[in-house]
Amino acid sequence: MFRNLGELILLFTATVRALPRVWRERRKVGEQLFDIGNASLFMACLLSLFIGGVLSLQVGPVLVERGLGSALGGLVALSMCKELAPVMMSVLIAGRIGSAMAAELGSMRVYQEIDALRTLNINPIHYLVLPRVVAIAVALPCLVIFSNLVGWLGGALVAAHNDRIAVSWTAFFTNLQQQVEFGDLANGLIKSFVFAVLVGVVSCHQGLSTLGGPRGIGRSVTKAVVNSFVLILIMDYVLTRLLLPFDDGWGI
């Protein structure tokens, strides 16, 4: 566990040190971005729509009963952009992209492709890890912005069409506009950026350290996903705590 953590930190610093090469590797970053978008956009859309909807459904009736229906838009939007979009999108990317990366690098390790790269004097961190980590770190915050928009839409839809809530479209978005500030969006984007780096480094690390033939690949994939989940949730608390002084509350 602690050895893993040490190796993770080493891989992270090596990747950061390789950053000046990123322009050289731009084609690979582009390919990764394309793959990420392809594999996750539809799922992100679906997930976000339902997350926004269920938020409205949970909070809406309670607020309306107490005559606070007009605060619903802000509440749903803030929950979405500060917490749910970054965490859920990161979890989605860990499950969908991180697992695939661990599997790909794991099979490259098992079938000696990584060794072959090294004998060609090509650094696997430059060639494989850097473009992947950078692509996730670019893609995830974008995905979170997208998720926010769709989630708000989902929340507004449920708010307007559920009989026990019946908060109009305009009322929902007026309150949203009043409550959500740039800082709230930035809060979520900072989180998602950190989660993205985490998922990228953890998945690549698990892939590269695959041992024991094809069965090892399965183990690496599982570990990559589980470790990513755990680290995302722990870091979520840490980041929320760190960002608290810059937070301007929930506006209720």
Added chain:
Amino acid sequence: MASAANTTGIPVTVRGLRKSFGGEPVLKGLDLEVRAGEIFALMGPSGSGKSVFLRHLIGLEKPDDGEIQVGGEAISNEGIGDRFRLAMVFQSGGLLNSLTVAENVGLYLAEHRLKPATEIERIVLEKLALVELGPEDAGKYPSELSGGMKKRVAIARALVIEPQLILFDEPTSELDPLVALTIGREILNLNQRTGATTVVVTHDRDLAFGIADRIAFLLEGEIVALGTPEEIRSHSHPLLQRFLKAEFR
């Protein structure tokens, strides 16, 4: 062996090489010398540590103890191939499955930006031709190739480096006898033309005795015999004799 005139090969010296994995000793103090430009075959049964030995020569493993000199310089884990040009052909080829044959062969030149794209294309076709692959194979992916073709592509990829030392891990395993024969001939051919020092790790008796200038026999992590093919054939080590003479009937 290559004639002295075109020899670009570099010698390899190994002294007291020890390596264990998880407390289990695999190499127990190897001493041997590979001469510049020769074909050196390392034979031994499966699991005797042949691949582990080969990986040490190109910096993929770190010795627990002992010294390895390639071209007269101690090999470090950091800059393999900085001073000298080394190449290895892996048992399963080690081709990158996400790249085409041409991209695999040209990878070294493209990644290190040694040549412009058109020049790389020319060199790739030239090296593919050396291993009897044509331009029609260049766009294929490794999954579309037979085992023998994969090995040929891997050899072509190694040749792009213009290696002074080239390592082969079980070049004929998993191949039918005829394909094995052509691969063996290609190794011989390349050695004669380029003069690169060639180390072949194999348990294929025909290959070792067919192409090697000298043969070493590795048994349970130790070199038990080393010499010319004739010397090895008449060596008195009982297990070595059993290995060499093993027949079904």
